[in-house]
Structures are given as structure tokens and as C-alpha cells.
Amino acid sequence: MTAGTSLLPPDTAVGRVALRVDDLDRLVDFYTSVVGLAVLARTDDQATLGAGGRPLLELVRGPDAHPRSREEAGLFHTAFRVPDRAALGAALSRVETSWQLTGASDHRVSEALYLWDPEDNGIEIYRDFPREEWPTADGRVGMDTLPLERDALRAESSGDDALPDGADVGHVHLEVTDLDAARAFYEDTLGLGVRAEWTGAAFLAAGDYHHHVGLNVWSGRTAPAAGRGLDWFELVVPADALAAVRDRVAEAGIAVTETAEGILVRDPDRLAVRISVGE
Template sequence: MSKYHTADNLYVDNVTLMVKDIDKSLKFYTESLGLTLLNNKSNIYELGTKKRVLVILIHNENALPKERTTGLYHFALLLPDRRFLGQLINHFIVINQKIVGGSDHDVSEALYLSDPDGNGIEIYADRLDTLWKYENDEIVMSTEAMDYEDLIKHAYNAKWTEMPEDTVMGHVHFHVTSLINAGNFFIDTLGFNQMLYYGTSALFLSNKGYHHHVGLNTWNGVTAKNRADNMVGLVGYHLNVPKDEEEALLERISFSKREILNDENGRYIVDVNKVKIYF
């Protein structure tokens, strides 16, 4: 398991999505991605690996289709190593799974695709952190062509049947309307650190030196509306908070004047996009 995604790290460890067609969604997440259905109660379905829940689906057959809003750009599943990424590429070729593309980001190699409701997904493998580069105290990340041939060449020689059990939620990337406001919230209130200001439209944040646990961008426009409550997309996400940092987080939340609320899923606050953050 990644040392940047343990109980001692501040990071998003699962996401909750509203979907319209649960049969289509379950087929995609279990057969195409290889996640396991771990629990189902009423209209809520928990999927992940044998070790952890990664994605929670809320079925709403009357949900509105995806629109250009704030909220989820993509959630990113981090594989244990790049040989799994090559194996997954082979699997997608066999089942004819459509992808949006693939990129080499210097720190990682990543595939991009969408679920049946248009929720963005990244599946990636990190390069060793000893190979990460820095300039002016910021991580160096770029977007170059992925070397599919090399990934396939070094892939595990086995049929893809399930997501590796050490897969984690590597990061979550959000559409926001203001990098300043969103950055202040994720840094000053939640406790993340700035890793890279990418041009004028994206910001990457992390905890304890990871290249990024959170991405923020304004690519849907600075006037984008928040997702409607009955629209497919990101409903909430869970923040893993190290035990020795919980008191400090509660103090920062109090100082920010944000209200801590409770529902059937536990305590939460709302982020800059009015999305629930459970912790």
C-alpha cells in the first residue's frame, strides 16, 4: 500500500456518487473495473477491494443527467504498481472499454475514462517518489503521451479479474469556481499543503509530501453552478483524518465558522461546492 495513503495520512479515501441506472453502473464498476460489491442496503451500494470501500453508489432512477457544474472532475484509483496498469490496458482492449485517454504526468502514468453517468475516473500508477522532481519548491508535473506499448510489454501476464486489493483512492480532483476560495478551504480548514500552482486554472494539494491528494480547477468556468441535489454525480466523500490531527482539524473548522452536521452516515461539513465531507 502507498505510504501516502495510510491511516497516518490526511486524504480522501472514498467517494459517494448518485447514479441513475444501477444495473448499468454495477456492471461497469464490477466487470469493467473489477471492483467488488461489498455491501448493499436499500438503494446504497458499496464497492471496493477486499480491504476497503472505494466507491459508494446511491441509486436514484429519477436522477437528472450530468451537467456542467462544480464538483467532481474525477476520482483517481491508485494501483500498487505500473504492471497492473498494463494489465488493465490489456483488459480494456479485450472488452472494448472506451477510454478518454492516457497521460504521463512525470510523477505517474494515468488512464482516463468515465462511468455510465459521465463521472470522471482516473486509474493510475505512481513512479517512485525518489524520481519526482521539484522546481522552486513545487512538484513538477506535466501532461505527456502515455507509453502504452511499454506498459503492455511489462504488464502482469494474467487475465484481469479484480482490482488489486491494495488499490486506494489516490486523489480526487474537483471543479471549483475560485482557486483562491477553494485553496483557502482545503489548506486553512482541512489542513492540506500546496504542491503546485498549475498555470492560472489549477491547484494541487497534498499531505506529507505526496504529489497531490486533492486537485482543484476552474475548467468548468468561474460561474459554474453547484450540482443539484437530484443530479447524478458527487454527493459526498470521506476524509481519512489521522487520530493525532483530529483535534486540530476540529479547531480549524470551528475557526472557519463552518457547522458540523450529522446524518445517517455520520458527521460532516460541506465544502466550497456544497458537497458533504464525512470525517
Template structure:
């Protein structure tokens, strides 16, 4: 995964608040294909390789407070190969899971919701040498996925034995309340670069010239309210920095811009202008 390496700043883990832990574990293991690394009565950590935690589930009592709030649009699981995408497509179809799909030119993607309505994307990247760039902006579209071509080898859904070990969080896409303020936070503060400004409605931001590690849109409306703390939806996500120096510089930039950056044990806690919480840290090998 060339854009999620020791030189990049990227999203590694997503923590969600959900209503019923057993129901969500059932979904994320049997349907999505993650496995449980650790679990207690209200909390579970899920992994694809048995080691790196991709998804954290927290059982909470609060319902969603606003239908059109800021927060999670979707988190995205990046698979290693097109064959992997074809197989999970057949597996999801066999389990009668409602699916959306799209060809974004840079990637091919499936879309679905978990039992609490949290958005999930499962995708593969096309080879970066086939991406098109115009004046520093990557060419991304939303066109129909060629399912006939994807499934031409007719994979057997019973061959699905879980997500490949190399599966990672490829990106996170957020609802925000104001593009300009969030642009400042994510670019001048966290240190991402705008790779595509989509018609003033969405920003796609990355490091290392990826198509996006983080996206932000205003499709829930300008001034969309922040979700109530501890309600169903996004709890936080982690942003991994390549070094302590890079992390410290980002913390300094955020502070200068007037954003909070609170030192905790092993990470720095901040929040974007729309109320999404972020844990900033270095890769484990740098701690």
C-alpha cells in the same frame, strides 16, 4: 502506499449518485474490477480487498442539473505496480472502453468515464525519488503516455481477474467555482498543503509531500453552479485524519473560518465552498 498511511491525511472512500444501480455494478465489477461488499436495491458498497470500501453507489432519480457544474472531475484508483496498469489497459481495450491516457512525470494514468459520465482515473505512481521539486512545488506535466513501453510485455487481457487487493483511492480531483476560497478551505481549514499551483487554474494539495490527495480546478468556469442535492455525480467523499486530535483541530479551524462542521455518528460532515460534501473521520483503528 506510502502517502496513504497513519501519518497522512488522505481520501479513502468516494460516494457517487448514479442512475441505474445494476448497470453501474456491472460496469464497476466487470470493467473496473471492484467487487460488491454490500448491496440493497438502491445502494452498493464496492471494494478491492473484500474489506475496505473504496466506492459507494447510490441510485437516484435526479438527472445532472448542470453540464458545467462544480463537483467531481474524477476520482483516482491507485494501483500497486506498473504491471497492474499494463494488464488493466489491455483489459479495458479488449472491452472497447474509450480511454484517455497521460504521463504526469510523477505518475502514469488512464482516464475513462462510468456509464453516468463520472470521471475515473486509474494510475500508478513513479518512485518519489524521481519526482522533481522546484521551490517546494512538485513538477507535474501532461504528456503522452508511452503505451508501447507500458505494454512491451504484452499482457493477456484474459489474465485480468479484478483490481489488485492493494488498490486504494489515490486522490480526488474536483471542479470548483473559485480557487481562492477553496484554497482557504482545503489548506487553512482541512489542513492540506498546496503542492502545485497550476497557472492559477488548478491547485494540487496533499499531506506528507504527496503530489496530490485532492486537486481543484476552475475549468468548468468561475462561479460554476453547485449541483442540485441528490443529482447524479458526487455524493460525498471521506477524508481520513491520523488521530482524533488532528480531526478536532481541523474542525476548530473550519469553524473559525466560518465553514460548517456538523458532528454526525462516526464522522464530521462539512462542505467545500463549491458544495462538495466531505465526511471527516479518523481511521477505523482510532475510533
């Protein structure tokens, strides 16, 4: 495909992310008190968390799954997007008060905070700059990693204890074993367009977003996903786009599992992607 173009419609978005966890109670407490999600549904073995009544995170108790090894592919981070700087400042205050921040960056398209949950799943909480301010050229977007001034951000905090209405999962970033193979799957089979490339990483999106899926090989992962961590993530597409995705998957010889909302497929590292139809 031409640089930056995608086969998926521009209103494609990331939906929910599901994690296999060991200590469900502890993870629910963390994601509500630190990240700021609300519990939307809960059973003994599963919890659905979200913002503004919208489900964003599924936590599933997986006691038989071993902790993810250093060799296994999997989640780099789930990126929760907030609508404004006041909400990002509030997130910074919650993390600094109750947890530990591992990084804070200005990416030229967004401002982002980084942390790990209690079972070492990566998390990003971020807000986008207005799109007209993003540096773009030749179908690509110019992202970078620059220091973020935390004092100024902290001063703009709304003081809220929860993520506001409008918060969502803006993107998912994965650690893969083979960047070329993963890129081919997400670009040629699913239909995302490459929006940026760094050494050992690629960032893909539908439409002109900076990225819905990030891929990297920075940690030298060598084995498919098998342990705790990412169970699946969801790309939500318009109804008329699902058939084309199903056709491309079939042409690639990849197994398809039908779901109530669409289909489930696995990437070259056995990471599950749900392609669901939006309302």
C-alpha cells in the same frame, strides 16, 4: 502556509468516494468488469465496492436527482491507484477490451489512464513512480502531462480481471466555480498544502504526496453542485488530528455534521467532505 506544507499529518489519505447514480445495476457492472472493483455489499439502492476487502466506492441510487448540468461544480475524476505497472497494464487491457479509453498520460510522478463511466463520472486509474524519482523544488512537485507509451504498458499487463490488494483511491479531482475560494477551504480550513499549481488548477496534499485533492476551473462551472455525481468523498486522518480540523472549520463559520466516523463539512460549492478517523 509555507509552500507545500500541510496542517494535516502526512499519513492522511483519501478513503471512500460516494456517487449518486441513476442506473445502479449498470454502474455496478461497469465498476466491477471495467475498473476491476469487487462488490463488498449490495442492497436495492446502494452498493459498496472495493479491492482487497477495502471499501473504496459507494454507489447510491438517486432517481430524484437530475443529471449534472454543464454549469454545476462536481467531480472531475475519482483516481484509483494501483500498486504497480503490471496492475496498470491489466487495467488498460480491461478498458480497451470492454470500454473506451479517453486518455493516457505520464505526469512525471505517475502514469495514468482516463475514462468516463456510463453516467459521465470521470475516472483515473494510475500508479505512482517511486517518490525519489519525483521532480521537486521549494516544497512543490513538478507534474506535467506527457504522452504515455501504451504498447509497453500493455506488454507488462498482469492479465488480472480485478484491482489487486493494495489498490485504493489515491486522490479526488474536483471541478469548482472559484479556484481561490476552493483553495482557501482545502488549504486553510481543512489543512492540506499546495503541492503544484497550473493555469486554472491547484493540487493539494497532506505531507509530501503529489496530491490528495485536485481543483480546477477549466470548464467554467458557475453553479454549486446539485445533480447526480459526487455525493461525498472522505479524507481519513489520525485520531489526534480530527479536533484541530473541527476547530478550524468552526473558526471559519462552516456548519459541521457529526458522523459515526468523524465529521462532514461542505466546501464553497456544496461538495461534501467527510473527515473520518482512521483505524
